Amino acid sequence: MKTPTYRFLIAIAFLLSCIFWGNNVQAQATQKHVDQQLYNTILHMDSVCFDAYNNHDIQTLKKVFSENLEFYHDLGGLTNYEQNIQAFERIFVQNKVSGMKRELVKGSLEVYPIKDYGAIEVGMHRFTHMENGKEVVGLMKFLHVWQYKNNEWKITRIISYDH
CATH class of the missing domain: 3.10.450.50 (Nuclear Transport Factor 2; Chain: A,)
Incomplete structure (x- = not known):
């Protein structure tokens, strides 16, 4: 079994950051201040x-x-x-x-x-x-x-x- 390469780890980190960033932006959009x-x-x-x-x-x-x-x-x-x-x-x-x-x-x-x-x-x-x-x-x-x-x-x- 091969050990994960750095490219694979970087791709996973990039995907996770995209998912986190997208969820964070969506949460901010739904949490607008309402008077x-x-x-x-x-x-x-x-x-x-x-x-x-x-x-x-x-x-x-x-x-x-x-x-x-x-x-x-x-x-x-x-x-x-x-x-x-x-x-x-x-x-x-x-x-x-x-x-x-x-x-x-x-x-x-x-x-x-x-x-x-x-x-x-x-x-x-x-x-x-x-x-x-x-x-x-x-x-x-x-x-x-x-x-x-x-x-x-x-x-x-x-x-x-x-x-």
Whole structure:
């Protein structure tokens, strides 16, 4: 039986260091600092916004969205506050009984602070509605920019993508 050569030992040491380094980088990526209070606040505001959506409550939606809203949609392009409020009103009239709703995908929410402005909310959501007697489900990604101003949280930017 041959004794291990130095090349073999160096290769083993290199592989082990790669495995250790890769696991260490992965552990660091999953251990980012989370501001729990900010996370809880944005999670709450997300539920306020989409409870209003699910209940066709246009007045609450008007309060949650900033009047300088910019909504970037990968398929629909760029729209503003007025265009979105009008679109919600049309959708709500057309879908009174369709079971249309939005749910945040559990475990997908990420929240990041924006110094002297507010927060970024990133996640995935599921939209469902009935069409021709069948439930249609869409899973999409989103990014919301929240501004905290005058003791109120409002969405100023939305990016909806991966449709």
